[in-house]
Amino acid sequence: MALLVVSALLSLCCWVSFYFILCHINGSRSSEWNCRLVTLLHGILACCITAYIGYVDGPWPFTYPGTKNTPLQISAMVVSLGYFIFDMAWCVYFRTEGPVMLAHHTMSILGILLTLWLGESGIEGCAVLFGSEITNPLLQARWFLKQTGRYRTWLGDAVDVLFVLLFVVMRIFVGGTMLYCELISPRPRFFIKCGGVAMYALSWVFMVDIVRFAMRKSKSWHKQQRDQQEIVAANGHEGKKD
Numbered sequence: 001m002a003l004l005v006v007s008a009l010l011s012l013c014c015w016v017s018f019y020f021i022l023c024h025i026n027g028s029r030s031s032e033w034n035c036r037l038v039t040l041l042h043g044i045l046a047c048c049i050t051a052y053i054g055y056v057d058g059p060w061p062f063t064y065p066g067t068k069n070t071p072l073q074i075s076a077m078v079v080s081l082g083y084f085i086f087d088m089a090w091c092v093y094f095r096t097e098g099p100v101m102l103a104h105h106t107m108s109i110l111g112i113l114l115t116l117w118l119g120e121s122g123i124e125g126c127a128v129l130f131g132s133e134i135t136n137p138l139l140q141a142r143w144f145l146k147q148t149g150r151y152r153t154w155l156g157d158a159v160d161v162l163f164v165l166l167f168v169v170m171r172i173f174v175g176g177t178m179l180y181c182e183l184i185s186p187r188p189r190f191f192i193k194c195g196g197v198a199m200y201a202l203s204w205v206f207m208v209d210i211v212r213f214a215m216r217k218s219k220s221w222h223k224q225q226r227d228q229q230e231i232v233a234a235n236g237h238e239g240k241k242d
Contacts, residue, residue: 004078004116011082015042019086033147035090036140042083043136049076050130053123061127061178066120066187073122080129081112100205107202108132111195121192127178128199131170138163157221164214171203 015038022034049072054061057072069077088105091097115125142159145151182188182196 001117004074007078008081008085011078012085013082015083015086019090031094032096035087036143038083039087040137040140042080042087043133043140046076046080046083046129046133047137049079050126050133053126054130059123061123062181064187065124065182065185066189066192067123068120069115069122073126074116076126076129077112077116077122081109081116084108084112100202100209104202104206107195107198111199114191114195118189118192121188124178124182124188124192124196128175128196131175131178132199134170135163135166138166160217164210167207167210172207175200175203 018041019034019038022037023031026034026037053070053072053076057070058064059067084105088102088109091102091105111128112125115121138159142151142156142163145153145156145159150156179196179200183193188196
């Protein structure tokens with residue numbers, strides 16, 4: 001346990017150091033810009049490690065929930081634990097996030113701590129990390145596109161569509177299947193199952209916001225199409241007059 005505490009502190013120090021290095025290098029950029037670069041790196045790193053764990057190293061999370069943690073699973077969770085503590089502190093200090101995102105970070109931290117303390121269910125924890133972080137690079141790309149004035153292009157539309165599709169597939173359908181396997185299996189502890197239910201419920205809270213966003217986006221697209229058709233029709237009418 002002492003080694004886990006030291007490893008978690010080392011992970012936290014690495015993320016904090018990386019953030020301040022970025023602040024030094026990108027002095028002209030805002031604090032949020034540099035923090036989102038850290039978030040982007042964590043999202044890519046977490047997805048790569050947890051994908052390897054789930055698809056190569058094993059065990060398969062849908063079949064073997066509640067198994068003992070492997071060294072690679074522990075490493076992945078320690079890396080993410082340090083990041084979530086850093087990002088939670090950053091969000092609280094700068095007051096950039098609402099209660100839903102803070103609740104997500106709090107449950108992530110508590111879930112990882114519980115999994116590390118029990119020494120089991122690491123494969124589910126890594127599966128949840130993969131499902132949660134796979135949409136993160138797209139979310140950050142959307143923010144960076146807005147900051148650089150490139151969001152209202154085909155690239156911004158592509159990022160939005162991919163984000164919505166990935167969220168629905170991974171967090172709702174795959175996440176729901178994962179939760180079902182967790183609940184019917186006798187191996188995982190009761191607290192782990194409760195944590196799974198809480199994380200899935202939070203996914204539906206995010207899903208409500210995403211549905212609202214998708215509806216606004218759809219209306220915006222339809223309005224743009226109508227405006228373009230009206231412009232084309234108007235130009236054609238003027239051409240006939242000439």
